[in-house]
Amino acid sequence: MLIYRWIKRKILLFETKRYKKLLRAEEKNLKFYGPVVIKNPEKIDIGYNCKVNDYAFLHGGGGLTIEDDVTISAFSKIISYGYNTNNWNENYLIKEHKSGPIHIGRGAWIGAGAIILPGVSIRGEGVIVAAGSIVTRDIDEDFVLVGGAPARVLKKYT
Structure with a gap:
């Protein structure tokens, strides 16, 4: 059992170094707490002192900016690229993509x-996105809790 834990720790250390290199964040005190999926890392800009937890999914296809001191919890999905559902009756077989x-x-x-969908800006400082929420539109207020599907402001911390 001890060997298993040691191997697991070594693999995580190796993966963390690889993730930091992919994101050009070797000197940014970026912490990973388990395996993650990162798509199009060249289009992701991540700030200092961020934390990314187990099985998070970061898709930079449409561009992704993460400012300083952000925590991304386990199984979160930040998706900047997906199917275009406008005119779906004409597009459902082609499945054109859109990004934001x-x-x-x-x-x-x-x-x-x-889940945070393409084109969304969470510009407010200290915003909490509740577990299981789907963020479909911008959040500009500081220190708010948003939640639901679609997410809306549930509480203000002022």
Whole structure:
């Protein structure tokens, strides 16, 4: 059992170094707490002191900016690239893609299993996205809790 834990720790250390290199974040105190999936890392800009937890999914295809001190909880999905559902009756076989840049403001906490869709900006500082929420539109207020599907402001911390 001890050997298994040692091997697991070594693999995580190796993966963390690889993730930091992919994201050009070797000197940014970026922490990973388990395996993650990163698509199009060249289009992801991540700030200092961020934390990414187990099985998070970061898709930079449309552009992804994550400011300083952001926590991305386990199983969260930040997706900047997806299917275009406009004119679906004509597009359902072709499945054209659309993309939109995502911006996550300083000190945000993305709860476990939350989903942030293409084109969304969380510009407010200290925003909490509740676990399991789906963020479909911009959040500009500081220090708010948003939640639901689609996410809306549930509480203000002022």
